[in-house]
Amino acid sequence: MRVTIKKIAEIAGVSVGTASEALNNTGRINTKTAERVLQVADSLNYRPNSMAKALISQKSSTIGFVLDFYQNIRTHMGSAEMLIGAINEASLNNYDMLTTIASKDVNIIDHGLNLFNSKKIDGVLFYGVRPNNVAINKLIEKGVPYVILSGGIWDDRIVTVTLDTVKAAYTLVEYLVKKGHKKIAHISGSDQTYGGIGRKSGYLGALKQYDISEDEGLIVTTSYGVEYGYNAIKELLLKRPDVTAVFCGSDDLAVGACNYLKEINMNIGTDIDIVCISNDKQFVAYTPKLTTIGIDFRKMGRLSTHLLFEWLKNDGIPDKKIVMDYKFLKGDTA
Structure with missing residues (x-):
């Protein structure tokens, strides 16, 4: 009874x-x-009775976590780490987490807005939002509590917890320059995402700082994934055998590149240097050990959720940006 x-x-x-x-x-x-x-x-x-309580309070005691189709937990371990951090923080605040992946044909922000408008969630976390997404302004105008994970540090419109990818990329390329490299290529996973734009900007900024001419022939834009890194460096070296170092936009791209270099018997870290950003847990045991930028994705998920709860509890927009620290992790690839 x-x-x-x-x-x-x-x-x-x-x-x-x-x-x-x-x-x-x-x-x-x-x-x-x-x-x-x-x-x-x-x-x-x-x-x-949680349903009755929600009807009375007009609150669902649930927040949403919406991932872009291309940044989901099946292909990116960082997404899984973010989700764990977010769920842990939500639990501490007695909230449930509704996690969903927007399909290829659905705008990620529209997907989150639909969940909010149907009263299924009180606020929403987004991962995989692109800066040219026209729905960003709609999200802001409607006053929906939200946080974008890994947004652009330069985009003053958005509430975000992020890494300064411009600075992180600059750090890696500067390291290569100081090792004596001048023919430094960049394999980018995207030129449309906040992260991809920031990485390219940092790469070009470091070259300019050290008076190395920009060379579009040294920039390859592909997708994220081991197979894309493999194909990208194969194509790059066929056209530009003078390359002595490569800055990869992610660990999986770097692993793919290293796999190809090992196949053609190039000595990684001697004949050619490889650096990257992410420190993805699925590659911690990879040989050779990657020289990379370490990002605490779980902390990013936790901080983003905490920021969202500040908004919900105080009934107002919190400080718009939290910029996380990163670590330069020297491995054997450079």
Whole structure:
């Protein structure tokens, strides 16, 4: 038999209204009275009806995590780490997490807005938003609580927790320049995402700083994935055998590139240097050990969720940006 608030109130010797105040932890009743009500509820194994509670409060006690089709947990371990961090933070705030992947034909932001408008979620986290997404302005205009993970540090429109990818890319390319390299190529996973744009900007900025001419023939734009890194460096070296170092936009691109270099018996770290960004956990045991930029994706998920809860609890937009630190991790590839 289901335990009701009326039954709890009767046993605790209080009104139904007082019992409800205690169970919802409003802080508006005497502490001893609240403790007595909670003890009775616990002894009866009372469990609140979450659906009824949501109807009354107009809150779902659920937040959404929407991933772009191309940045989902099947292909990118960083996404899985972000999700773990987000779920842990949501749990600490007594919230559930609704996770969904937008299909190729659906705008990721429109997907999140539909969930919000249907009252299924109180706020939403996005990963994989592109800066040219026309729905960003719609999201802002509607006042929907949101945080974009890994957004552009330069985009003043958005609320985001991110890495300064421009600075991180600059750090890697500067390292190569100081090793004496001048023919430094860049294999990019995308020129449309915040991360891809930032990486290319940092790469070009470092070349300019050290008076190395920009050479479009040294930039290859492909997709993220081991197979794309393999094909990209194969194509690159056929056209430009003078390349002595490569900055890859992600660890999986670097692994693909290294796989090809090993096939053609080039000594990685001697004949050619490879650097990358991500420190993806699925490649920690890869040989040779990657020289990369370490990103704490789980922390990014946790901080993004914390920022979203600040918005929800304070009923207003929080500080717009949190920029995370990164670590330069020297391996054997450069």
